Amino acid sequence: MVSNMNKPDIIKKIKLIQIKKNTIQYYIIQLLIKGILNDIVDSAGLAHLINEEYQRKIKPSDIVACIKPIVSNDILRSLIIKKGKRSYRYWYPAWIAKDVAISRVNKTKEKVLFITGHEAWSDQNKRLKSIFDILEGEIDIIDPYYGYNTLHALSLFGKTRKVRFLTCNTGNSEKRDITNFNLQFARFKKEFRNILFKQFALPEIHDRYILSKNAIVIIGHGIKDIGNKESFVIYLEKELVSKILPTLRKLFNLKWSNSINI
Numbered sequence: 466m467v468s469n470m471n472k473p474d475i476i477k478k479i480k481l482i483q484i485k486k487n488t489i490q491y492y493i494i495q496l497l498i499k500g501i502l503n504d505i506v507d508s509a510g511l512a513h514l515i516n517e518e519y520q521r522k523i524k525p526s527d528i529v530a531c532i533k534p535i536v537s538n539d540i541l542r543s544l545i546i547k548k549g550k551r552s553y554r555y556w557y558p559a560w561i562a563k564d565v566a567i568s569r570v571n572k573t574k575e576k577v578l579f580i581t582g583h584e585a586w587s588d589q590n591k592r593l594k595s596i597f598d599i600l601e602g603e604i605d606i607i608d609p610y611y612g613y614n615t616l617h618a619l620s621l622f623g624k625t626r627k628v629r630f631l632t633c634n635t636g637n638s639e640k641r642d643i644t645n646f647n648l649q650f651a652r653f654k655k656e657f658r659n660i661l662f663k664q665f666a667l668p669e670i671h672d673r674y675i676l677s678k679n680a681i682v683i684i685g686h687g688i689k690d691i692g693n694k695e696s697f698v699i700y701l702e703k704e705l706v707s708k709i710l711p712t713l714r715k716l717f718n719l720k721w722s723n724s725i726n727i
Contacts, residue, residue: 507554612646628661
């Protein structure tokens with residue numbers, strides 16, 4: 466164990482470990498040596514650091530499967546935090562004390578998900594849902610395009626919560642078979658009467674975000690493409706965006722009142 470060792474001592478130990486090149490363990494060790502991995506991060510965030518630095522296509526699920534040698538050498542540590550009914554795994558360098566790591570997780574007012582595009586089902590049904598589950602009150606969503614994946618994602622809110630979805634156009638794949646999409650869309654609206662849709666006539670919608678009582682969620686590629694492309698989903702608590710949340714809500718309401726039902 467190296468629980469009492471400081472960062473320079475741990476870096477020295479890291480350099481003595483023989484790890485095969487171009488492996489996940491090797492990439493993580495290099496991130497530690499370079500100072501890129503210098504704080505607590507979840508599996509998706511760690512995979513993103515590796516992919517950005519080494520142009521790889523590592524999946525978050527690959528991290529847990531391959532990281533054991535580094536953890537057993539007490540170079541990188543694992544931490545599981547339970548929030549409500551869900552548990553979240555984090556990783557942090559061994560020079561950070563466990564109580565400090567826990568404190569940093571608990572004090573975090575923003576949550577960033579990196580959607581790899583490699584796990585389409587999990588990206589929508591688990592990772593995106595983990596964000597939706599902590600949103601409070603009525604939901605307003607603005608997204609330039611909508612399609613089949615949009616409907617699936619919106620269904621995660623259930624059939625009782627009030628949701629307003631403001632958009633401009635259907636996606637390209639939906640346009641190619643618009644008759645079938647319109648049929649499925651009509652069925653969705655009949656079942657989920659709590660979710661309202663409107664189309665804004667002017668091409669002024671570019672950003673993609675969700676407004677709730679307690680937060681703003683920024684979605685990189687939009688809900689329609691969650692799971693199909695690399696994207697960030699950023700959750701910002703109300704206290705971080707208290708000055709702009711009322712303005713965004715006002716702008717949303719203005720656009721909503723000038724849009725047509727779809």
